[in-house]
Amino acid sequence: MTISTEERNQVAKNYVEEVFATIQKRNPNENEFHQAVKEIFDSLVPVFAKHPKYMESGILERISEPERLITFRVPWVDDNGKVHVNRGFRVQFNSAIGPYKGGLRFHPSVNASIIKFLGFEQIFKNSLTGQPIGGGKGGSDFDPKGKSDNEIMRFTQSFMTELCKYIGPDADVPAGDIGVGAREVGYMFGQYKRIRGGYEAGVLTGKGLGYGGSLGRTEATGYGTVYFVQEMLKDAGSSFEGSTVVVSGSGNVSTYAIEKAQSLGAKVVACSDSGGYVYDPNGINLATVKQIKEVERKRISEYVNVHPHAEYHEGCTGIWSIPCDIALPCATQNEINEESAKLLVANGVKAVGEGANMPSTLEAIEVFLTNSVLFGPAKAANAGGVAVSALEMAQNSMRLAWTFEEVDAKLHDIMVNIYKSAVNAANEYGYPGNLVVGANIAGFLKVADAMMAQGVI
Known part of the structure; x- marks a missing residue:
């Protein structure tokens, strides 16, 4: 029996609303995460109406639940000898198209909701870049403002002592975000190297140029x-x-x-x-x-x-x-x-x-x-950072260093392609000029197809 376009759209809309209601119930009081999920879900209704296979395979249910959410204690000692305890997070959200990739944020506002919202967005942003990287994010409610270099070092070393158990060049590759720059990445890389006993340059991106960083990343x-x-x-x-x-x-x-x-x-x-x-x-x-x-x-x-x-x-x-x-x-x-x-x-x-x-x-x-x-929209417009992080990973793997001009040219091409992908998806699914919908759909389709190909995992 053939159903009309209106009926297909209604079935898809009901499906999206049902999954979103489950997410709200399962993740109470996580407003930032709910906001990110809703913004993407609303864009995907025409995709499910046109391709019901994604509904039948439970792609939405699976893509909105992190593969892994890690929370840990981060004790450290300030310059006066006082002990402090912060909370660390890493969400490994989706690895369908590559190792988890996403920054670390050190800011007092960091909590599970914010980390999950950032990690969920990262799935689609990373997909849009065309690079083989999955979605992840992490951080701590530690505030680096007003801290000495030694306090920053002691905190980041403690943070990495726990985080190092879950990351690696082919598993999960963090980078910087708010409150985490070259100084913090350097301290974390040194601690990772110290614990693991080897030189895995590709485990972090945003590194200094003298030890595996990429020109153009800043x-x-x-x-x-x-x-x-x-x-x-x-x-x-x-x-x-x-x-x-x-x-x-x-x-x-x-x-x-x-x-x-x-x-x-x-x-x-x-x-x-x-x-x-x-x-x-x-x-x-x-x-x-x-x-x-x-x-x-x-x-x-x-x-x-x-x-x-x-x-x-x-x-x-x-x-x-x-x-x-x-x-x-x-x-x-x-x-x-x-x-x-x-x-x-x-x-x-x-x-x-x-x-x-x-x-x-x-x-x-x-x-x-x-x-x-x-x-x-952010997942398209600000994808340049993670795109060049992926280029840094590629240079680390090849033991090469590209010139600034080479990296910048690749970045420009990536951003142009992201724009075109968003425009084309928006046009194909009936939302011409709406790059929010276009970026969401373009990012989703690549990940969804990879998840379909890999079975229910």
């Missing part, structure tokens, strides 16, 4: 976000040239998003940190930002001491009140809510590219899409 997420937005703008007959840009954050992603946007002719007028934001009508001086954040490790408020014509404002959300053509949220999750999105639209924003992980709430995304704002 710039990759920020550059990749701009490359993705550049493709969106190009298709719309526009560009960064002459555009006014607001970039939230002032860390690694933000810094290099600013750098690349400026190199393409944009005027970046604002950036921020967790304390507040700086508005410079003359354009952000990137050298000053790098000096403050990378060398002196101080707050962005110091910017106005060097550039007194600029303005510093306490609080982060006000940055979205600044009129701009292009907004690049590169700080943290849910930094743009519905109100901020409406303000951006009212002030004429034309494009939004997510450099951070899930920086726009579901309500904010709806505002952007409803108002025909070009929108590059």
